[in-house]
Amino acid sequence: MINNARDLVKNLDSIASLPSVFTRIDKLINDSGSNLVDIANVISEDPGLSIRLLKIANSAMFNFSAEIDSITRAVAVIGTRQLRDLVLATQVISLFKHIDSSIVDMHSFWKHSIATGILARLLASYRRESNIEYYYLLGLLHDIGRLVMFVEQPALTAKAISHRIDNNITLHDAELSIFGFDHSAVGSELMHSWDLSRPMCEAVCYHHRPSLSLNYSKDAAIIHVADIMVNALNFGCSGESDIPPLEDAAWKMLDLSPYVLTEVVDHLDKQYNEVINLFLDDES
Amino acid sequence: MSVIRVSHVKAGQIILSDVKDRSGRVLLPAGSELTHENIKIIKSWGVAEADVDADLHEPATRSDFQLADIDSKQLEHVEIVLAKRFRFLNKNHPFTEELYRLCLRRELLSAGLIDD
Incomplete structure (x- = not known):
């Protein structure tokens, strides 16, 4: 019997733990004796990862005028924390590679998640946030709890889906009625089990109700608005x-004019196909 | 007075309240006249809206394309699909109005009912 999101994640055996390269970079960033070259060395040990990061650094996501031709240069130009978050973003998708597409349309799921990541990153840049890659990562991760629910509890998930249709409610509300908890709580517990930071877990946990987050409501609000926009624009689907x-308080927290949306969506259109190819090329 | 999107302001209009960047720095004080030059500057600072003396009332939706030219059956079909997708949102919220306008335009474009 699954009573809460933590129980569901505790019983997981099918989803692997995070690759060590992320934790090693994270440790180096928090070690004042380390430098850019140490971080670049850890990344360079993995040639596949290095090539992918260089492609990302040279993509429309960054639009740098000069080519970034080495990992050391990428770390210097993009920033250590930013690159750490991109490393995790490139690796998290492959953790769910084994999920059978008859259970979830994984391609569509990641399209939704990547588009949410791109939009969250763009909204963060309009707000002049310092690490915008962090928001890309949060967008990518925001619905991963749903994958756990689909894979581990297919019968209850099917029940939630028909409950949604019968009662004309969102899947999110149907999850609350059928499971007693929702995919944002499950995702947050999964991220917690990976030892990801508290701000990240909390932002994902409250992405449907940002104002309930005690400390990270602004981050949750950015994901909330990006998720709504992606659902409206119909980029992929994560089940909803x-x-x-929309939580009005969340929109107000962003402190943006609605008139930025046109421009933000123009940027999304320009980056979307390239970013999809960069992150999904051999995963789908 | 009308708060309008910066892409719609025109040289010669007068700014009625200070135009500020995200950090609150005043880029153009109230009373300034818009010129091609300063419009370019406020756009490059990411300013999205400005309060100008033009008496423009932008319709909430449907502002940059002519719905009158579209076959009403086809338009109705697109609007029904969108209304279902938007049914959990408060339609009078400024964010939702803008998002709906954007989505309507995209759907009409992809259906080949309007030109880019």
Whole structure:
């Protein structure tokens, strides 16, 4: 019997732990004796990862005028924390590679997640946030709890889906009725089990109700608004077929004019195909 | 007075309240006249809206394309699909109005009912 999100994640045996390269970079960043070259060396040990990061650094996501031709240069130009978050973003998708596409359309799931990441990153840049890659990563991760629910509890998930249709509610609300908890709590517990930071877990946990987050409501609000926009624009699907409701307080927290949306979506259109190819090329 | 999107302001209009960047720095004080030059500057600072003396009332939706030219059956079909997708959102919220306008435009474009 699964009573809460923590129980569901505790019983997981099918989802691997995080690759060590992320934790090693994270340790180096927090070690004042380390430098850029140490971080670049850890990344360079993995040639596949290095090539992928260089492609990302030279993509429309960054639009640098000069070519970034080495990992050391990428670390210097993009920033250590930013690169750490991109490393995790490139690796998290492959952790769920084994999920059978008859259970979840993984390609569509990641399209939704990547588009949410790109939009969250763009909204963060309009707000002049310092590490915008962090928001890309949060967007990518925001619905991973749903994968756990689909894989571990297919019968209850099917029940939630029909409950949604019968009652004309969002899948998020249907999860709460059928499971007693939702995918944001499951995702947050999974990230916690990976030892990801508390701010990240909390932002994902409250991405449907940002104002309930005690400390990271602004981060949750950025993901909340990005998720709503992606559902409206119909980029991929993570299970929700309609747009989840907007929390007015979350929109106000962003402190942006609605008139930025056109420009933000223009940027999304320009980056989307390239970023999808960069992150999904051999994973789908 | 009308708060309008910066892409719609025109040289010669007068700014009615200070135009500020995200950090609150005033880029153009109230009373300034817009010129091609300073419009370019406020755009490059990421300013999205400005309060100008033009008496423009932007319709909440449907502002940059002519719905009158579209076959009403086809338009109705697109609007029904969108209304279902938007049904959990408060339609009078400024964010939702803008998002709906954007989505309507995209759907009409992809259906080949309007030109880019």
